[in-house]
Amino acid sequence: DAGVIQSPRHExxxxxxxxxxxxxxxxxxxxxxxxxxxxxxxxxxxxxxxxNVPIDDSGMPEDRFSAKMPNASFSTLKIQPSxxxxxAVYFCASSLRPDxxxxxxxxxxxxxxxx
Amino acid sequence: AQKITQTQPGMFVxxxxxxxxxxxxxxxxxxxxxxxxxxxxxxxxxxxxxxxSYDEQNATEGRYSLNFQKARxxxxxxxxxxxxxxxxxxxxxxxxxxxxxxxxxGSGTQLTVLx
Numbered sequence: 001d002a003g004v005i006q007s008p009r010h011e012x013x014x015x016x017x018x019x020x021x022x023x024x025x026x027x028x029x030x031x032x033x034x035x036x037x038x039x040x041x042x043x044x045x046x047x048x049x050x051x052n053v054p055i056d057d058s059g060m061p062e063d064r065f066s067a068k069m070p071n072a073s074f075s076t077l078k079i080q081p082s083x084x085x086x087x088a089v090y091f092c093a094s095s096l097r098p099d100x101x102x103x104x105x106x107x108x109x110x111x112x113x114x115x
Numbered sequence: 116a117q118k119i120t121q122t123q124p125g126m127f128v129x130x131x132x133x134x135x136x137x138x139x140x141x142x143x144x145x146x147x148x149x150x151x152x153x154x155x156x157x158x159x160x161x162x163x164x165x166x167x168s169y170d171e172q173n174a175t176e177g178r179y180s181l182n183f184q185k186a187r188x189x190x191x192x193x194x195x196x197x198x199x200x201x202x203x204x205x206x207x208x209x210x211x212x213x214x215x216x217x218x219x220x221g222s223g224t225q226l227t228v229l230x
Binding site: 033042043044045048056059089091093100101103104105106107108109111 | 206
């Protein structure tokens with residue numbers, strides 16, 4: 001079974017440009033998470049979906065960030081306009097269920113560089 | 116207060132020896148889950164092992180075992196018979212009942228296995 005798929009793997013863009021990150025969760029997984037990893041802040045949750053519905057977006061830094069999950073097999077994280085401080089590795093993860101005991105499977109990440 | 120504390124930024128171990136990576140946590144929930152993930156230099160996050168707060172036995176997965184001491188709120192990862200491929204960053208994480216089912220990560224421990 002394929003794991004979580006993310007695209008692109010690397011993105012370099014200029015400040016002010018729109019960036020769209022994509023994620024395909026593992027088939028059958030009902031929960032999807034977007035995380036951001038930086039040296040300064042470590043791994044932090046941005047937003048969490050359950051059954052395609054956003055449950056908690058309190059980790060989204062500001063209005064420049066938005067996320068959608070139009071169906072069970074696809075999610076996007078959009079940054080508009082992008083800023084240099086958005087440079088980070090963005091991970092998408094999925095879980096069979098949101099229960100405590102279910103591990104989250106991570107995608108390979110998208111390394112975003114905003115110049 | 117930090118929810119997950121990993122006090123060892125870096126650890127070294129000789130190949131074939133065992134190593135313990137420390138993790139302490141802070142929660143007022145009675146029901147919670149503890150996870151360990153491995154992040155090699157390639158960047159992906161790999162799930163290693165899970166321990167539920169009500170599990171009476173320490174979790175084991177191959178060469179990985181979890182030394183769970185609930186009263187001390189510690190969940191140390193033990194890697195037996197270290198291999199060169201074990202060199203990576205290791206993250207302890209927790210999922211609480213009251214959270215948005217997110218994983219809260221520690222700052223990680225960089226493990227280097229020496230030949």
